[in-house]
Amino acid sequence: MIAIRQIQINFQNEQIGVTKLPIFSWKLESNNNETFQTEYELQIARDENFKNAIYTSDWVLTEKSIGIKIEENVELVSAKRYYVRVRVKSNYHEISDWSYTTFVTGIINQNLWKAKFITNPKDNRLVSDSSYFRGEANISKEIDEAYLFSTAKGVYNIYINGSKVSSDELSPGWTSYNKRILYQTYDVKDMLVDGANIISSLVGAGWYKGKIGFLNDRNNYGKSTEFLAQLIIRYNDGSYDIIGSSSNWMCKKGPIIFSEIYDGEIYDSKLEDELWTTLCAKKELIENNWEIVKELEGDLSILLPQASNRVKSNQIITAKQIITTPENDTVIDFGQNLTGWIEFKVNAKRGEKIIIECFESLDSDGNVYQENLRSAKQTIIYYCKGLGTESYKPHFTFQGFRYAKLTKFPDNFKMTDIKAHVIYSELDVTGEFKCSNQKLNQLQSNIMWSLKGNFLDIPTDCPQRDERVGWTGDAQIFCKTANFLTNAHGFYSKWLKDVEADQLVNGGVPHVVPDIISNNPKVEGDWLLSQGTHSAAAWADVAVLAPWNLYLIYGDKNILEEQFESMHKWIDFMNEHANDYIWNYKLQFGDWLALDAAEDSYFGATPNDLTCTAYFAYSTRIFSKICKILGKDEMSNKYRQLYECIKDKYQNTFINENNKLKIQTQTAHILTLYFDLAEEAWKKTIAADLVTLLENNNFHLNTGFVGTPYICHALSDNGYVNEAYRLLLNEDYPSWLYQVNRGATTIWEHWDGIKADGSMWSPDMNSFNHYAYGAIGEWMYQNILGIKVDEKKPGYKHFILKPLINKHLKSVVGSYDSVYGMIKVNWEMNSNNDVVIKLQIPVNTTATLILEDVINLQKESDICINNCEVINNNAMIKLGPGLYTFKYQQKQMINYNVTLDR
Ligand code: BGC
Numbered sequence: 001m002i003a004i005r006q007i008q009i010n011f012q013n014e015q016i017g018v019t020k021l022p023i024f025s026w027k028l029e030s031n032n033n034e035t036f037q038t039e040y041e042l043q044i045a046r047d048e049n050f051k052n053a054i055y056t057s058d059w060v061l062t063e064k065s066i067g068i069k070i071e072e073n074v075e076l077v078s079a080k081r082y083y084v085r086v087r088v089k090s091n092y093h094e095i096s097d098w099s100y101t102t103f104v105t106g107i108i109n110q111n112l113w114k115a116k117f118i119t120n121p122k123d124n125r126l127v128s129d130s131s132y133f134r135g136e137a138n139i140s141k142e143i144d145e146a147y148l149f150s151t152a153k154g155v156y157n158i159y160i161n162g163s164k165v166s167s168d169e170l171s172p173g174w175t176s177y178n179k180r181i182l183y184q185t186y187d188v189k190d191m192l193v194d195g196a197n198i199i200s201s202l203v204g205a206g207w208y209k210g211k212i213g214f215l216n217d218r219n220n221y222g223k224s225t226e227f228l229a230q231l232i233i234r235y236n237d238g239s240y241d242i243i244g245s246s247s248n249w250m251c252k253k254g255p256i257i258f259s260e261i262y263d264g265e266i267y268d269s270k271l272e273d274e275l276w277t278t279l280c281a282k283k284e285l286i287e288n289n290w291e292i293v294k295e296l297e298g299d300l301s302i303l304l305p306q307a308s309n310r311v312k313s314n315q316i317i318t319a320k321q322i323i324t325t326p327e328n329d330t331v332i333d334f335g336q337n338l339t340g341w342i343e344f345k346v347n348a349k350r351g352e353k354i355i356i357e358c359f360e361s362l363d364s365d366g367n368v369y370q371e372n373l374r375s376a377k378q379t380i381i382y383y384c385k386g387l388g389t390e391s392y393k394p395h396f397t398f399q400g401f402r403y404a405k406l407t408k409f410p411d412n413f414k415m416t417d418i419k420a421h422v423i424y425s426e427l428d429v430t431g432e433f434k435c436s437n438q439k440l441n442q443l444q445s446n447i448m449w450s451l452k453g454n455f456l457d458i459p460t461d462c463p464q465r466d467e468r469v470g471w472t473g474d475a476q477i478f479c480k481t482a483n484f485l486t487n488a489h490g491f492y493s494k495w496l497k498d499v500e501a502d503q504l505v506n507g508g509v510p511h512v513v514p515d516i517i518s519n520n521p522k523v524e525g526d527w528l529l530s531q532g533t534h535s536a537a538a539w540a541d542v543a544v545l546a547p548w549n550l551y552l553i554y555g556d557k558n559i560l561e562e563q564f565e566s567m568h569k570w571i572d573f574m575n576e577h578a579n580d581y582i583w584n585y586k587l588q589f590g591d592w593l594a595l596d597a598a599e600d601s602y603f604g605a606t607p608n609d610l611t612c613t614a615y616f617a618y619s620t621r622i623f624s625k626i627c628k629i630l631g632k633d634e635m636s637n638k639y640r641q642l643y644e645c646i647k648d649k650y651q652n653t654f655i656n657e658n659n660k661l662k663i664q665t666q667t668a669h670i671l672t673l674y675f676d677l678a679e680e681a682w683k684k685t686i687a688a689d690l691v692t693l694l695e696n697n698n699f700h701l702n703t704g705f706v707g708t709p710y711i712c713h714a715l716s717d718n719g720y721v722n723e724a725y726r727l728l729l730n731e732d733y734p735s736w737l738y739q740v741n742r743g744a745t746t747i748w749e750h751w752d753g754i755k756a757d758g759s760m761w762s763p764d765m766n767s768f769n770h771y772a773y774g775a776i777g778e779w780m781y782q783n784i785l786g787i788k789v790d791e792k793k794p795g796y797k798h799f800i801l802k803p804l805i806n807k808h809l810k811s812v813v814g815s816y817d818s819v820y821g822m823i824k825v826n827w828e829m830n831s832n833n834d835v836v837i838k839l840q841i842p843v844n845t846t847a848t849l850i851l852e853d854v855i856n857l858q859k860e861s862d863i864c865i866n867n868c869e870v871i872n873n874n875a876m877i878k879l880g881p882g883l884y885t886f887k888y889q890q891k892q893m894i895n896y897n898v899t900l901d902r
Contacts, residue, residue, distance in 0.1 A: 002029070002032075002092070002094045003030070004026045004029075004086060004096055005029045006027045007026045008024070009023070010307065010490065011023070011025065011487065011556060012307070012490050013308075014308055016185045016187065016308075017106035017184065017185030018105055023067055023069050026066075028821060033881060035881050035882075036090065036881070037063050037090060038090060039061050039062065040057070040060055040086060042055075042060075042068065043055065043056045043086075044082055044084050045085075046083070048102075050085065055074045065844050066554070077105065077108065078105050078109055079107070079234070084100065084102060085098040086098070103307075104147065104187060106185050107149060112242065117227065117295075118133065118294065119224050119225065119251075119294050120133070120225070120251040120252075122253060125223035128211075129204075129254070129256060129258060130254035130256035130259060131254055132252045133200065133201045133227050133293060134275075135229070135245055137233075138196055138197070139193070142235060143189055143192060146188050147232050148160070148165060148199070149183050149231075150171075150183060150228065151303060152201075152206075153209075153221065153227075154203045154208045155207070155395075155396045156201050157169075157395060158200070159198075159200045160200075161192075161198055167313065168184060168312060170396065171310065173306065173458070174470075174514055175494075175501075176498045178221060180304055183228070183305060185307070192233070196279055198279060199231070202276075202395065203226075203254075204256055204259045205218075205225060205259060205396065206225075206261065208220070210259070212260075212468070212469070213520075214467050214469070217522065230244035245293075247293060252273060252288075252291070254276075257271070259397050260397060261397055262397075263377040264377055265380055265396065267382050268383040275288055308426070308490045309426055309491045310426055311423060311426070311457050313422065313423055314424060315422035316343075316421055317419065318419050319332045319333070319415045319420075320334055320335035321415075326367055327367045330406045330409070332406065332418050333402065334401075335402070336449065337360055337400070337745045338402065338452065339400050339453040339769070341380070341397070342356055342399075342420055345418075346390060346409070347390075347410070348410050349386045350384060352384040353382070353384075354381065354392075354408055354410075355381050356406060357377070357404070357405040358379070358404050359378065359402075359405065359464075360372065360768045361760075372465060374764070379407075393421060398423050399464070423456060424451075424452045424453070424455050427455065428817075429485065430485065430486055430487050430818075431781060432814055435812040436809050436810035436812070437729070437809055439731070440809075442745075443776075446747050447777040450769055450774050451481075455491060458498070458514070459474065462767035462770045464768075469516070470498075472511060472536075472540060473705055474770070477538065477706075481774060481775050481777035496546055496562075498514050499566060500565070500566040502514060503543070503569060506569075506576075507571075508540070510533060510534045511529075511534060511536055515534075518533045532587030532588075533587070535573060535585050536587060537588060537612040537706075538615055541570070547563040547567065553789060553794075553795070553796075554795055555795020555797060556795070560629060574619070583646075585612070590603045590607075590611050590704075591604030591703060591705065593749070594702060594704030594705075596665055596666070596702045604665070606707070610650075610663055610671070611667070613646060615675075617647050617650055617677055620639055620646060621640075624638075625791075627639060650672075658685070661689065665702075666701060666702055667703050669686055670707045670714040671706070671707070687718035687719065690714060694727070700727075700735065701735070702734070712776065713779055713783075715727065721806060722808075724779070724783070724804075725809075733751060734752065738752075746770075747771055747773050748770060786804065787823055788801075795819045796823065797820065799848075801847050803825055803827055803837065805835055805837070807829070810828060810829065812827055813825075822842060823840060824839065833889050835886075835889065836886070838883070839879070841882055842881055844881060845881060846878065849886075850876055851888065854875045855890070859884065860884075860886070
């Protein structure tokens with residue numbers, strides 16, 4: 001039996017607010033091995049019974065089941081739910097049942113925007129407080145469909161008739177507001193009543209107006225917050241209404257008297273006003289200090305829909321223990337470093353002040369450690385209503401914390417009165433990894449928690465200190481890992497649009513996106529940024545590498561088309577500023593934070609000429625492939641030639657006649673190997689030299705942001721599997737597991753965030769929630785589980801399974817829910833080297849399983865294996881969809897210690 005497990009729209013499970021015909025994909029399931037799709041039929045209709053189909057593909061003879069783009073001109077109208085159904089035929093001549101989904105359109109025709117941005121005339125540019133807005137919508141006919149479209153310059157929550165419209169938080173998120181503001185679409189039919197309805201919103205400063213960026217600036221985008229909402233109601237009689245924010249709306253200062261991303265929130269519940277959400281006459285509002293809003297003539301052409309991946313409270317963590325520190329502070333420990341906010345319950349007197357300060361770590365004496373937050377206060381202040389038990393959680397801020405200091409809190413509280421909300425962009429979890437080494441499992445958990453901690457609408461470097469910006473380099477090196485752990489397609493695609501929007505006219509890519517530094521006059525006085533605000537190798541390369549990864553992982557060619565100009569401009573920028581193919585430019589971060597840096601320097605020892613030119617070559621080669629994929633053959637050749645020239649120059653400059661690197665750093669070797677910059681015959685020497693460098697360093701890495709993501713790849717791809725494992729499993733400083741041993745629950749920015757003696761790295765830059773070094777996650781999925789994409793058949797249509805089965809681990813169980821469906825790998829090896837490996841290959845895909853050092857290979861069950869070759873104990877087995885079990889004995893492995901003493 002063949003069945004459709006899930007239809008995806010634009011690679012997401014849900015799309016609410018699309019303005020063009022989406023792209024469809026579906027995941028198939030079957031109880032037969034070797035099941036492939038042979039045909040599909042897809043229909044789109046205006047009604048759930050499919051009586052009014054606006055598109056029907058009829059049976060299409062194809063195996064293609066992902067990235068289906070309808071080329072025909074199918075017209076969509078705004079504010080309408082569309083129904084989609086798909087069914088497929090298989091090579092077993094079965095027909096699946098129809099599988100159903102829907103999507104909702106946003107505002108397609110710009111003329112349909114009738115709402116105006118409105119503001120509170122009392123909004124003061126220097127104050128990050130809040131405003132209440134309220135408007136009314138009268139309904140007298142029966143509703144067929146009703147959608148609310150809303151956004152703010154600032155951050156907002158929206159309510160209809162007193163109920164919050166959705167679980168979205170911190171909407172509309174952070175984009176390059178001057179160029180793109182996202183609006184949210186909500187299906188509100190069930191919230192509206194016959195007669196008068198009240199639409200209310202609470203708007204705060206957020207990224208738009210509050211302090212943000214390490215230059216500590218406020219008003220980066222504007223002086224006052226603004227809000228916009230528009231209801232489109234379709235009635236059963238065929239008519240419709242558009243009701244939008246306008247000068248008919250009223251406003252008043254809200255109970256949030258301060259709220260900013262870094263510093264927290266101050267909420268005076270005594271200022272709450274029930275009239276905000278209750279029906280009343282204008283006169284009553286005016287008597288209660290409400291006033292008419294100011295209507296603004298904002299540019300509505302920059303409004304774009306946000307159809308998925310909105311920020312939500314995705315998890316709740318209970319308090320794990322109450323600590324009294326040596327300095328006598330009362331501290332709640334949540335047992336997990338996270339990003340979000342605290343919710344608490346109190347029973348206190350009217351006006352009583354509650355103060356809670358959030359922070360990440362205790363110091364070596366067990367006292368509250370806040371220095372690494374720099375100027376970020378992360379403090380919640382709440383003035384009680386005093387009407388019995390009341391609860392509160394913040395609105396327009398977020399904190400990075402594991403601990404909460406109860407600076408002022410009623411004594412008689414219970415642990416259950418305080419909990420933590422984990423706030424991040426909604427993402428489907430796609431990766432699972434569990435192995436026999438608990439510390440590696442903790443490392444995976446830490447990586448996932450740093451993803452949750454930093455994927456809050458944009459990919460941030462860290463969530464706690466006064467930074468929290470979209471550093472392009474961090475997002476670049478973590479992209480593949482993020483997309484193993486979660487379906488981050490929508491999250492990255494959204495942010496890449498800002499990368500493009502903020503890209504300079506000359507093609508330069510800002511260091512941070514949204515770019516709040518390039519035009520900032522304070523840059524001149526900054527020790528670092530005064531040297532340059534854009535175009536650093538590995539950072540700016542996100543413009544090419546992130547779309548490329550999304551293409552490989554999701555098989556999404558569309559993203560290459562959409563980002564093409566941005567990529568092209570970036571490659572040309574490097575070319576233009578290269579000197580005889582050696583590229584380097586103004587401020588470079590190099591192998592940022594590498595341990596081979598000079599004393600007191602953040603910059604690793606690998607010269608910028610090398611890191612920059614290596615990335616120049618790598619991105620150019622990928623860009624040439626992209627041109628080819630998009631059918632731009634001439635361009636592809638041109639950039640292929642450019643790549644060859646860069647590679648030649650790289651070899652002539654950095655590799656000597658003995659095939660050795662002139663730069664004796666780990667990172668120089670890693671980049672040369674991983675970016676394929678050496679001739680095949682030289683790689684043996686270079687890889688051996690990398691191992692020698694490690695041995696000379698007591699077999700520890702000393703790499704930073706540039707070398708670390710690829711170090712294990714460079715080893716295992718070049719025959720040093722044991723060494724890769726050994727590095728991964730090191731437990732003393734510097735290593736991934738050193739942090740785990742020190743109790744880390746997220747990934748640290750520094751290898752020695754907390755030193756062996758318990759003291760802290762300098763507080764000026766010591767984040768305990770920085771996913772960059774978590775890029776090792778990708779190596780674990782690709783090599784321990786062995787799941788590798790095949791560039792020629794992206795999206796895992798065909799993939800390589802090459803688990804590096806190794807004595808370092810007894811067993812591994814893992815999976816990746818690809819765009820085609822679930823890939824599962826499960827292996828174990830006993831002390832006799834007997835291996836059992838179990839696999840699941842999704843319907844409609846194929847895989848090539850590669851096993852090394854194999855003796856006596858047996859397959860369990862009588863499944864047919866297309867093709868199996870064993871040469872010199874290396875097996876290559878072609879597999880179709882289905883479940884497989886293999887057993888074999890692994891040839892005597894090179895003993896771990898022997899390798900060490902070589
Ligand atoms: C950030 C990094 C970032 C770097 C630039 C730091 O302050 O936290 O993660 O990439 O600056 O080098």
